[in-house]
Amino acid sequence: MTKELLWQQVVAVKERSPLVHSITNYVVMNFNANALLAAGASPIMAHAAEEMDDMVNISGALVVNIGTLDSNWVNSMKIAIKAAEAKNKPWVLDPVGAGATAYRNQVIAELLAIHRPAVIRGNASEILAVANAENKTRGVDSTHSSNDAIEAAKQLSNQLKCVVCISGETDYITSNDMVTGLKNGHALMTRITGMGCTASALTGAFCAVQADAHLATCAAMAMMGVAGEVAVKKAGGPATLQTAFLDALYTMDVTTFMETVHIV
Amino acid sequence: MTKELLWQQVVAVKERSPLVHSITNYVVMNFNANALLAAGASPIMAHAAEEMDDMVNISGALVVNIGTLDSNWVNSMKIAIKAAEAKNKPWVLDPVGAGATAYRNQVIAELLAIHRPAVIRGNASEILAVANAENKTRGVDSTHSSNDAIEAAKQLSNQLKCVVCISGETDYITSNDMVTGLKNGHALMTRITGMGCTASALTGAFCAVQADAHLATCAAMAMMGVAGEVAVKKAGGPATLQTAFLDALYTMDVTTFMETVHIV
Amino acid sequence: MTKELLWQQVVAVKERSPLVHSITNYVVMNFNANALLAAGASPIMAHAAEEMDDMVNISGALVVNIGTLDSNWVNSMKIAIKAAEAKNKPWVLDPVGAGATAYRNQVIAELLAIHRPAVIRGNASEILAVANAENKTRGVDSTHSSNDAIEAAKQLSNQLKCVVCISGETDYITSNDMVTGLKNGHALMTRITGMGCTASALTGAFCAVQADAHLATCAAMAMMGVAGEVAVKKAGGPATLQTAFLDALYTMDVTTFMETVHIV
Numbered sequence: 178m179t180k181e182l183l184w185q186q187v188v189a190v191k192e193r194s195p196l197v198h199s200i201t202n203y204v205v206m207n208f209n210a211n212a213l214l215a216a217g218a219s220p221i222m223a224h225a226a227e228e229m230d231d232m233v234n235i236s237g238a239l240v241v242n243i244g245t246l247d248s249n250w251v252n253s254m255k256i257a258i259k260a261a262e263a264k265n266k267p268w269v270l271d272p273v274g275a276g277a278t279a280y281r282n283q284v285i286a287e288l289l290a291i292h293r294p295a296v297i298r299g300n301a302s303e304i305l306a307v308a309n310a311e312n313k314t315r316g317v318d319s320t321h322s323s324n325d326a327i328e329a330a331k332q333l334s335n336q337l338k339c340v341v342c343i344s345g346e347t348d349y350i351t352s353n354d355m356v357t358g359l360k361n362g363h364a365l366m367t368r369i370t371g372m373g374c375t376a377s378a379l380t381g382a383f384c385a386v387q388a389d390a391h392l393a394t395c396a397a398m399a400m401m402g403v404a405g406e407v408a409v410k411k412a413g414g415p416a417t418l419q420t421a422f423l424d425a426l427y428t429m430d431v432t433t434f435m436e437t438v439h440i441v
Numbered sequence: 442m443t444k445e446l447l448w449q450q451v452v453a454v455k456e457r458s459p460l461v462h463s464i465t466n467y468v469v470m471n472f473n474a475n476a477l478l479a480a481g482a483s484p485i486m487a488h489a490a491e492e493m494d495d496m497v498n499i500s501g502a503l504v505v506n507i508g509t510l511d512s513n514w515v516n517s518m519k520i521a522i523k524a525a526e527a528k529n530k531p532w533v534l535d536p537v538g539a540g541a542t543a544y545r546n547q548v549i550a551e552l553l554a555i556h557r558p559a560v561i562r563g564n565a566s567e568i569l570a571v572a573n574a575e576n577k578t579r580g581v582d583s584t585h586s587s588n589d590a591i592e593a594a595k596q597l598s599n600q601l602k603c604v605v606c607i608s609g610e611t612d613y614i615t616s617n618d619m620v621t622g623l624k625n626g627h628a629l630m631t632r633i634t635g636m637g638c639t640a641s642a643l644t645g646a647f648c649a650v651q652a653d654a655h656l657a658t659c660a661a662m663a664m665m666g667v668a669g670e671v672a673v674k675k676a677g678g679p680a681t682l683q684t685a686f687l688d689a690l691y692t693m694d695v696t697t698f699m700e701t702v703h704i705v
Numbered sequence: 706m707t708k709e710l711l712w713q714q715v716v717a718v719k720e721r722s723p724l725v726h727s728i729t730n731y732v733v734m735n736f737n738a739n740a741l742l743a744a745g746a747s748p749i750m751a752h753a754a755e756e757m758d759d760m761v762n763i764s765g766a767l768v769v770n771i772g773t774l775d776s777n778w779v780n781s782m783k784i785a786i787k788a789a790e791a792k793n794k795p796w797v798l799d800p801v802g803a804g805a806t807a808y809r810n811q812v813i814a815e816l817l818a819i820h821r822p823a824v825i826r827g828n829a830s831e832i833l834a835v836a837n838a839e840n841k842t843r844g845v846d847s848t849h850s851s852n853d854a855i856e857a858a859k860q861l862s863n864q865l866k867c868v869v870c871i872s873g874e875t876d877y878i879t880s881n882d883m884v885t886g887l888k889n890g891h892a893l894m895t896r897i898t899g900m901g902c903t904a905s906a907l908t909g910a911f912c913a914v915q916a917d918a919h920l921a922t923c924a925a926m927a928m929m930g931v932a933g934e935v936a937v938k939k940a941g942g943p944a945t946l947q948t949a950f951l952d953a954l955y956t957m958d959v960t961t962f963m964e965t966v967h968i969v
Contacts, residue, residue: 475947
């Protein structure tokens with residue numbers, strides 16, 4: 178992994194403006210749509226079963242986020258994942274709150290059984306839960322550091338033949354036994370709801386322009402982290418951080434990116 | 442059309458604070474409610490079939506936006522439109538993503554068959570799609586300039602006996618063969634999700650205080666564009682633009698409005 | 706009531722970071738989640754009937770807000786309230802738009818019949834409506850001052866054996882015949898959608914760390930009002946007020962709190 182390769186993906190998203198279809202949770206929809214627009218992508222948010230095939234068909238990638246799932250939405254997620262398989266479009270799973278309830282665990286298993294995702298992105302607790310590591314999560318915020326979950330991520334990656342990304346103080350992107358670490362961002366980012374969901378949304382955008390899902394995920398996480406570090410310098414708290422973060426996605430330039438991104 | 446007439450409508454919304462009932466998409470609900478409040482109106486967002494009659498009854502206008510439609514919500518939209526007809530309340534249609542899926546086209550046709558709206562507002566691609574111009578849209582962002590759609594808008598306006606507004610670099614408000622152009626705003630506004638939806642929401646507020654829907658729509662679009670131009674001077678990216686835009690709706694004064702609004 | 710007692714609750718939320726499960730309206734979800742995070746709590750927003758028991762079980766408090774209710778969501782609210790009763794977790798009711806439609810009034814009666822809430826928080830019109838004061842509300846914004854509703858709040862508090870909080874220019878927190886008044890905040894806060902809903906969300910967080918629901922509610926309302934006053938000094942309109950408000954929740958310090966909070 179090199180900084181140059183990562184930057185090329187950032188440029189590709191801005192130049193090609195991929196359509197990203199998100200079936201995501203109510204809490205983050207606005208933030209994620211704005212993050213996709215700021216990064217140069219074009220968001221679609223739709224969930225009606227009747228139009229899932231059409232929406233996946235015109236999109237470059239699908240993002241499925243179970244944050245505020247219910248049976249109607251899960252039905253549409255399943256149709257969309259089948260359409261992604263049929264049309265050979267990458268899909269990204271964000272298993273929000275995995276392990277918090279039996280229902281979430283069941284739904285995650287059902288979604289993964291349809292067709293392998295290109296990427297699963299979650300915090301350490303969520304990745305551990307998805308990997309059946311008999312872990313109990315505490316709501317939607319992580320109680321594990323990302324290091325704890327690396328072995329579980331490797332196993333899950335091998336099992337599902339997909340990229341598994343653990344976001345945290347250091348982000349780990351695993352593909353089989355290959356692990357790339359990125360150390361960017363700032364702790365204040367955890368005080369904004371949906372930062373993880375935004376990382377998943379951007380991962381979808383990058384997967385739409387880069388077939389190598391490992392590289393795409395690394396680039397998405399790098400862009401998140403760099404934007405966070407740029408933003409925190411202007412922030413007086415979490416809300417000004419969020420505003421500055423979105424602006425930083427939009428104004429991202431090669432010099433700032435190269436100087437800030439930290440591959441470990 | 443005169444600047445003075447447009448400004449009088451801005452004042453009327455601030456003075457009369459009309460209730461606007463929106464059945465709109467999840468992505469923009471918060472932004473639209475805040476825009477309505479900033480402009481001086483009072484937002485209601487509700488969708489339960491059981492209360493659509495009551496909600497329309499207490500409101501000055503109804504806004505129907507199909508951005509994140511599904512069959513349950515479409516059912517409530519239909520009840521609300523029937524109630525608007527029965528109570529003689531104006532309703533505004535925002536045909537988000539028209540042309541993107543067969544389902545959207547079908548729903549739009551069904552809604553328009555119930556009762557003519559006071560106003561249809563969309564981007565050029567959406568207006569072309571609604572006008573059965575056999576146009577393919579690309580998701581929710583426009584791939585046509587607003588000029589392309591003027592003839593389609595005129596036809597649609599004649600056919601439905603309603604105002605048709607095409608928003609874009611220049612906004613065109615058409616009523617039968619009359620066309621008013623407004624050239625305000627800034628390209629950065631397209632990098633904020635739901636700016637078009639916000640224009641539709643404000644159009645609802647203006648229709649609630651001004652029975653001439655052509656004038657009401659022109660005033661809403663003028664206020665949007667002027668606020669955007671005021672805001673862009675304070676913006677370092679799309680997120681600070683959005684914040685400044687909402688503040689500009691709230692602080693709008695006659696001098697700034699008159700100096701900035703541009704009728705073409 | 707003393708300022709010191711109030712401040713101790715603010716500290717307790719920051720130190721113990723309670724999980725708060727909200728079944729709330731679409732318009733305010735993002736704002737409320739960010740407010741909870743900024744105040745130090747940890748938000749969960751979920752509504753699937755299948756996971757209501759699990760979610761209540763891991764949470765410290767439940768907040769039920771009927772702003773964008775429908776029959777599916779009301780069903781989940783009922784399950785969650787039953788779970789809160791079974792697990793002895795406090796729940797907070799925000800009767801948004803009470804009195805605006807017959808359906809809302811019916812749902813509020815049904816929810817209150819399941820199990821008494823720890824707190825009901827609304828504006829004066831909503832509290833009057835809940836108290837069957839034969840009052841007609843005008844949408845979701847209050848047309849009554851909080852003083853008007855004090856007697857109704859006392860009756861409701863006695864009847865249901867719960868705290869009733871009327872928010873307004875002065876906030877009144879009533880428990881049986883005891884009334885605490887708090888005079889903080891700023892009129893510009895009413896131009897941001899969901900400020901009242903945010904007060905209810907924070908009330909849930911405070912109830913999760915303080916069994917005395919009267920004290921918990923007073924502390925939540927005090928924190929809201931103080932943050933609003935801090936924020937208004939930095940605001941150029943409602944949107945910058947909202948950003949500064951969230952930052953102020955996060956940066957709240959004892960000196961500012963003590964100097965600003967106003968018990969009447």
